[in-house]
Amino acid sequence: MPASAYDSLISRAREISLVENSVTLLQWDQETFLPSRGHDFRGQQLACLTGLTHRLFTAYEVSEWLKKAADEIAATDDFEKKANLAHWQRRYERATRVPVAFIEEMELEKSRGHVAWTEARQKNDFALFQPSLSRLLAQSRELADFWGYTDTRYDALLETYEPGITTREITALFQQLRPSLITLLAERRRQGRPVQRLLGHFPSAGQMALNRDIAEALGYDFQAGRIDTSAHPFCNTSGPFDVRITTRYDESDFLSSLTGVLHETGHALYELGLPSEKFGLPSGTAVSNGIHESQSRLWENHIGRSRTFWERWGDDAQKIFPQLASYSVEEMTAAVQVVQASHIRTEADELTYDLHIMLRFEIEIALLEGQLEVAGVPTAWNELFQKSLGLRVPDAARGCLQDIHWSSGSFGYFPTYTLGNLNASQLMATVRKKFPQIDDELTLGNYEPLLLWLRKNVHAHGQTFTPQQLMIQATGEPTNPAHHLAYLRKKYLES
Amino acid sequence: MPASAYDSLISRAREISLVENSVTLLQWDQETFLPSRGHDFRGQQLACLTGLTHRLFTAYEVSEWLKKAADEIAATDDFEKKANLAHWQRRYERATRVPVAFIEEMELEKSRGHVAWTEARQKNDFALFQPSLSRLLAQSRELADFWGYTDTRYDALLETYEPGITTREITALFQQLRPSLITLLAERRRQGRPVQRLLGHFPSAGQMALNRDIAEALGYDFQAGRIDTSAHPFCNTSGPFDVRITTRYDESDFLSSLTGVLHETGHALYELGLPSEKFGLPSGTAVSNGIHESQSRLWENHIGRSRTFWERWGDDAQKIFPQLASYSVEEMTAAVQVVQASHIRTEADELTYDLHIMLRFEIEIALLEGQLEVAGVPTAWNELFQKSLGLRVPDAARGCLQDIHWSSGSFGYFPTYTLGNLNASQLMATVRKKFPQIDDELTLGNYEPLLLWLRKNVHAHGQTFTPQQLMIQATGEPTNPAHHLAYLRKKYLES
Numbered sequence: 001m002p003a004s005a006y007d008s009l010i011s012r013a014r015e016i017s018l019v020e021n022s023v024t025l026l027q028w029d030q031e032t033f034l035p036s037r038g039h040d041f042r043g044q045q046l047a048c049l050t051g052l053t054h055r056l057f058t059a060y061e062v063s064e065w066l067k068k069a070a071d072e073i074a075a076t077d078d079f080e081k082k083a084n085l086a087h088w089q090r091r092y093e094r095a096t097r098v099p100v101a102f103i104e105e106m107e108l109e110k111s112r113g114h115v116a117w118t119e120a121r122q123k124n125d126f127a128l129f130q131p132s133l134s135r136l137l138a139q140s141r142e143l144a145d146f147w148g149y150t151d152t153r154y155d156a157l158l159e160t161y162e163p164g165i166t167t168r169e170i171t172a173l174f175q176q177l178r179p180s181l182i183t184l185l186a187e188r189r190r191q192g193r194p195v196q197r198l199l200g201h202f203p204s205a206g207q208m209a210l211n212r213d214i215a216e217a218l219g220y221d222f223q224a225g226r227i228d229t230s231a232h233p234f235c236n237t238s239g240p241f242d243v244r245i246t247t248r249y250d251e252s253d254f255l256s257s258l259t260g261v262l263h264e265t266g267h268a269l270y271e272l273g274l275p276s277e278k279f280g281l282p283s284g285t286a287v288s289n290g291i292h293e294s295q296s297r298l299w300e301n302h303i304g305r306s307r308t309f310w311e312r313w314g315d316d317a318q319k320i321f322p323q324l325a326s327y328s329v330e331e332m333t334a335a336v337q338v339v340q341a342s343h344i345r346t347e348a349d350e351l352t353y354d355l356h357i358m359l360r361f362e363i364e365i366a367l368l369e370g371q372l373e374v375a376g377v378p379t380a381w382n383e384l385f386q387k388s389l390g391l392r393v394p395d396a397a398r399g400c401l402q403d404i405h406w407s408s409g410s411f412g413y414f415p416t417y418t419l420g421n422l423n424a425s426q427l428m429a430t431v432r433k434k435f436p437q438i439d440d441e442l443t444l445g446n447y448e449p450l451l452l453w454l455r456k457n458v459h460a461h462g463q464t465f466t467p468q469q470l471m472i473q474a475t476g477e478p479t480n481p482a483h484h485l486a487y488l489r490k491k492y493l494e495s
Numbered sequence: 496m497p498a499s500a501y502d503s504l505i506s507r508a509r510e511i512s513l514v515e516n517s518v519t520l521l522q523w524d525q526e527t528f529l530p531s532r533g534h535d536f537r538g539q540q541l542a543c544l545t546g547l548t549h550r551l552f553t554a555y556e557v558s559e560w561l562k563k564a565a566d567e568i569a570a571t572d573d574f575e576k577k578a579n580l581a582h583w584q585r586r587y588e589r590a591t592r593v594p595v596a597f598i599e600e601m602e603l604e605k606s607r608g609h610v611a612w613t614e615a616r617q618k619n620d621f622a623l624f625q626p627s628l629s630r631l632l633a634q635s636r637e638l639a640d641f642w643g644y645t646d647t648r649y650d651a652l653l654e655t656y657e658p659g660i661t662t663r664e665i666t667a668l669f670q671q672l673r674p675s676l677i678t679l680l681a682e683r684r685r686q687g688r689p690v691q692r693l694l695g696h697f698p699s700a701g702q703m704a705l706n707r708d709i710a711e712a713l714g715y716d717f718q719a720g721r722i723d724t725s726a727h728p729f730c731n732t733s734g735p736f737d738v739r740i741t742t743r744y745d746e747s748d749f750l751s752s753l754t755g756v757l758h759e760t761g762h763a764l765y766e767l768g769l770p771s772e773k774f775g776l777p778s779g780t781a782v783s784n785g786i787h788e789s790q791s792r793l794w795e796n797h798i799g800r801s802r803t804f805w806e807r808w809g810d811d812a813q814k815i816f817p818q819l820a821s822y823s824v825e826e827m828t829a830a831v832q833v834v835q836a837s838h839i840r841t842e843a844d845e846l847t848y849d850l851h852i853m854l855r856f857e858i859e860i861a862l863l864e865g866q867l868e869v870a871g872v873p874t875a876w877n878e879l880f881q882k883s884l885g886l887r888v889p890d891a892a893r894g895c896l897q898d899i900h901w902s903s904g905s906f907g908y909f910p911t912y913t914l915g916n917l918n919a920s921q922l923m924a925t926v927r928k929k930f931p932q933i934d935d936e937l938t939l940g941n942y943e944p945l946l947l948w949l950r951k952n953v954h955a956h957g958q959t960f961t962p963q964q965l966m967i968q969a970t971g972e973p974t975n976p977a978h979h980l981a982y983l984r985k986k987y988l989e990s
Contacts, residue, residue: 021536022517029520031526037719038737042773045734048513052547188687224532239540242533279536438544 005068006081008090012062015131017055017280025238030245031230040191043111049105050382058096060138080283083464086485087282090163097146098260106139110408116405117489118231126378126396128408134374136409139290143323144368157412161289162419164466167365168413173422177219185351187493188339196334200323202254208319210254210256211247211261214313218299219451220245220265224272232404233265233346235296240279243271254321255336255349259300266299267292273459282463289413290479291421291467294427300313300339301350301421302428302487305336307495308442326339339492341389344399351492352389360383360403360414376489423471432477501576505584505776506698507557512775514548520733526725529742538606546599553591561587573989575778578959582777586657592641601634605903612902613726621873621891623904631904632862639863648863652907656784657914659961661970662860669853672913672976680846683834683987691829695818697749705815706742706756709808713794714946715740715760719767728755728781728841729901730762730791735774738766749816749833751842754795761794762787765944768954777958784908786953788915788961789922793949796845796916797982799924800831802990803937836884836989837856838893846987847884849916854879855898855909863906898975918966920979922953925970 015240023046030042066089104419113132120129144153154167208227216222223241225428237243249378250256270292278284286292303309310332317332318324324332339349345356362379368370372380381400382393393399405413431453433439457474468478496528518541525537530923561584568576615624639648649662680923703722710719718736725741732738745751773779781787796904798804805827812827813819824828834844840851858875861867867875876895878889888894900908926948936944952969963973 018536019547022521022540022544025521025524026517029524033721033723035717035719035721035737035739037716038734041513041734041737045513045517048510048516052514203782222530222534224530226528226530228528238534239533242530242536244530355624 004072006072006085008065009062009069009085012056012065013282014280017054019049021238021242021457022207023049024236025051028236028244031232031234032228039111039115043114044392045106046111046410047107050107051100054095054098054100054103057092058100062088062092073225076240080464084282085337087463094147096111097148098143102139102142102146106136106143109135109139113407114404117401120442121397121401122393123399124397126401129401130374133377133406134225136406137374137411140185140409140411141295141368145250152365154412155366157368158415159296159412161410161413162287162467165290170361170419173479173481174361174415174418177354177418177422177485178358180485181351181354181488182302184488184493185339188351191493193334193339194474195248195338195340196331197338198253198255198324198335200252200321200326200333202251202321202323204249204251204257206320207251207254209251210313210317211258213316214258215245215261215265217445218262218265218269218303218447220268221263221272225268227261233264235264235271237271240274240276241272241282243268243493245358254317259304259336261286261301262304263296266296269299269454270295273451273455274462275460278462284462287415287461287463287465287470288420288467290423293417293469294423295454295458297420297421298424298428302424302440303447303450305350305388306442306459307333308439308456309333312445337492341391343391343393344402346403350421354418357414357418359388363400364411364414419467419479422479422481422484425487426471426475427454428487429483499567500560501567501580503560504557504564504580507551507560507714508583508777509553509775511548514544514551516733516737518544520550521738523731526727526729527723534610538603538609541606542599542602546595547601549590549593549595549598552587553595557583557587558591575959579777580957583920589642592643593638597634597637597641601631601638601904603720604630604634608902609899609902612896612899616892616896619890619892621895621896624896625869628901632869632906633907635889635904636863647860649907651862653910654907656905656908657962658783659963660785662912663857665914667912668974668976669856672917672980673853674937675976675980676846676849676983679983679988680834686988688829688834690833690835691826692833693748693750693822693827693830694821695715695747695816697746697816699744699746699752699817701815702744702746702749702752705808705812706753707819708811708905709753710740710756710760712762712940713757713760713942715763715766715796720763722756728759729767730759731765733778735771736767738763749812752938753830753917754799755945757799758791759797761791761858764794765790765950766952767945768950770955773957777831779957781990782956782958782960782965783962784911785914785918786965788912789918790915790949791952793919793923798942798945800845800939801937801986802828803833803934804828805831806938807940829942832987836886838880838886838888839897840898845916845983849913850883852909852913853882858895859906914962914974917974917976917979920982921966921970921972921975922949923982924978 027044030039030046034042043208066085069085070089073085109132113136115335116129116132120126140157141153144156147156147159149156152167156435158165158167158170177191210220212227215227222476225243225245229248230245231248233247235245236245245261245268247257247260247264270286274286275284307329310329314329314332337349339351341352342348345353345360348356359381362384363372363377366380367374367377367393377400378396385391385393385399405411431450434450434453435441438450440445458470461470461473466471471478515707521537521540521544525534525541529537538890539869561580564580565584568580583598604627608624608631611624611627615621633650636648639651642651642654644651647662653660653665707717707722710722720738720740723739723741723742726743727743728740730738740756740763742752742755742759769781770779802824805824809819809824809827832844834846835851836847837843840848840855843851854876857879858867858872859876862869862872873891880886880888880894900906926945929945929948930936933945936942953965956965956968960968966973
């Protein structure tokens with residue numbers, strides 16, 4: 001028998017995490033190896049297990065434990081216990097406001113949404129996804145109403161991905177960021193740099209070998225992870241020592257799978273850097289998407305899309321792909337630093353990426369607020385895209401259908417990508433201040449000082465601080481776009 | 496709301512099946528793709544989910560539904576409903592006799608046992624597995640005591656795998672079988688046939704392609720299945736349209752992976768032949784191991800190890816492996832019909848296979864009855880093996896450590912392999928009577944008439960009959976070793 005109510009909560013949290021991490025394994029399998037006719041049953045499984053975790057957490061005894069545990073730890077100054085309890089209380093409150101039947105129905109709708117979106121994207125026909133999207137939007141609104149909010153429904157959804165930040169704050173950050181990005185982009189265009197490509201045929205097997213070597217060098221432990229193939233790269237945690245990533249292969253462009261792997265390795269390093277003995281507890285769980293994405297973007301962009309990276313890996317790449325022999329380190333670097341507006345967010349360069357996000361944010365708000373009908377999404381998307389990125393959208397697959405998020409009802413997720421970019425630059429600025437010689441280490445392929453700093457200052461804390469508290473602790477201030485803008489200027493205009 | 500208590504049971508059974516089939520997916524992953532450091536947490540997950548299914552089935556309301564449903568259907572003559580209810584009653588009784596804590600502890604022990612067995616086998620050191628085996632044996636006895644039995648503990652365990660049969664009946668069948676097998680074996684030895692081998696290097700990729708073509712031709716639907724690689728071939732159901740198999744590759748012997756695939760395809764065809772709309776209900780579940788194994792052995796031995804098979808597939812194999820060009824159909828047939836006592840059960844020929852099983856049966860009984868200590872297993876094994884198969888056992892890895900079953904506490908499982916052999920021969924004898932021209936069809940690679948007959952007479956019934964009732968329905972009599980002995984004589988002595 002657990003000795004205290006707090007211990008009972010710990011043990012329930014661990015039990016829930018066993019089920020939740022079975023769900024993530026089922027999801028990983030869904031995207032990698034599941035036979036095509038297995039999807040329907042898989043959707044039912046996910047709905048059932050998600051419902052079970054919900055029931056386990058909203059059981060009557062949990063409310064009793066929460067009350068008693070609050071008394072138990074009131075007198076102590078154990079910061080971690082207090083943080084864990086606060087998280088459980090918040091989660092309990094949010095969870096008990098939503099009926100189990102609603103959760104299960106929404107899970108089923110997500111599975112159906114995924115199937116509909118996949119088909120719609122494949123056939124390039126938004127109408128195939130529209131009914132599903134309408135239902136998921138309606139459910140998301142309902143969910144926001146269950147959870148409650150003071151200002152806007154969007155706040156309630158955002159809270160899922162980035163606790164403690166408001167729609168108003170995001171809007172303010174974006175208003176600060178957008179004009180500067182547009183200025184940077186215009187300046188870069190005026191420089192008229194050529195578009196560097198690395199041409200050749202790059203067999204998948206070679207890409208896999210190179211990606212694996214690099215991921216391992218960054219610190220990804222293949223005894224606690226693996227790289228598989230999926231339509232969309234992702235990182236998935238199924239246990240404290242089981243964090244898997246995926247990528248996809250384009251044999252005419254090895255950088256596509258590589259940047260996918262760098263990105264997902266960043267996520268994996270965060271997950272594997274969380275204190276494993278606290279797995280399943282708030283203090284052993286990643287704090288937010290905006291912090292998670294800071295880790296993936298840091299490794300993908302600050303490390304991968306840099307000259308130091310190609311100084312270290314250029315030879316290795318040339319050994320695996322002799323067709324690269326004619327390219328210099330400068331050309332390889334230029335190839336990962338191409339700036340060119342494009343239709344697909346995940347392929348966007350660092351100067352245009354956040355414009356994709358702001359567009360998505362604008363449309364989500366309009367949908368949630370009822371200012372835009374689901375049927376009007378493609379037109380709205382295409383108009384805003386033309387205005388913001390100066391490109392005509394040729395079809396829905398390269399337009400509003402490109403991303404998976406809405407198909408799983410994840411409204412409020414997109415802005416955290418931009419938070420991730422801002423946080424990554426801010427963290428790297430701090431690292432550079434603390435280790436002025438860091439580039440020498442990176443050139444040698446010594447990623448350990450960087451990883452250790454991130455583990456200590458970001459990973460180790462789990463959810464014991466809010467994302468913004470964590471940024472203040474690690475960097476001295478909350479998320480501030482100035483660092484990202486300075487980084488972009490230096491990298492894309494002054495070098 | 497379900498309209499009746501019976502419908503409530505249906506809906507609970509379906510819910511449990513969603514969780515159970517998540518367990519099987521986690522197990523499949525454990526054997527195929529799980530990173531090495533992930534095993535410990537996976538063990539906890541399996542224990543937790545298994546505990547959950549146990550709780551879902553033993554909840555108070557289930558006992559109420561069982562009572563009410565019995566009244567509801569007493570007046571009807573719906574045979575299927577009655578069979579389902581009888582199964583649930585039996586399952587409920589068995590389940591409620593075992594405490595949840597015990598189930599979870601045993602699940603954990605199985606996970607640890609698996610790790611210990613793997614290491615012991617690798618290092619060829621029984622002592623590394625011995626403590627685990629002792630605990631699993633003790634737990635299996637305790638389990639038998641919880642479940643109850645009239646004659647011997649072994650009956651209670653056997654019931655898990657082969658409902659309705661007793662240890663006494665198995666013993667009687669084996670006593671009938673053994674002397675005839677030994678006679679057949681001696682006669683065959685006197686014939687002094689040469690040992691035919693198919694020599695060459697057979698790259699795994701070619702084996703995979705051939706295996707896949709063959710499995711598909713037999714009727715295995717790759718939209719509802721897949722073939723992966725694992726240390727030990729197995730078949731695993733994770734949903735009505737998600738039945739996966741595995742095999743292992745030896746590049747000096749393509750027959751090893753192929754016979755593995757034929758065997759597991761047999762299991763998969765049974766699982767995929769069950770009525771999918773009844774998935775999760777007794778009437779949509781395989782009836783027993785002895786029937787399941789009849790399906791795998793039928794496709795592996797009666798189909799695969801036959802001359803007709805090589806008449807159909809010899810050319811295909813030679814196309815993929817040109818090094819086979821020098822072998823005739825007769826030689827290929829002889830290569831899959833080699834009779835030669837060997838140490839490993841899964842590689843045993845049809846004349847010696849059941850001697851391995853009888854040995855295992857004898858040792859299990861002795862362990863369960865306390866006539867043999869766990870520490871004495873290797874010696875007992877080696878002595879019995881020498882006596883029964885005339886071979887000295889060189890080490891534990893090729894002796895008592897070769898099989899996985901005990902590491903997951905599966906005592907009482909082995910005899911069902913021999914039941915499978917007997918049932919397979921008996922079913923095939925019936926098929927030959929009904930379709931005298933069946934060999935012409937098989938030579939052409941037309942497996943459909945056979946598969947359709949099996950679907951109709953075996954697969955379609957799920958658990959609505961007991962295994963022996965099913966045999967009587969399909970073949971006119973209960974399991975009778977005479978058919979198997981006749982088949983072996985004809986195949987191994989008279990052709």
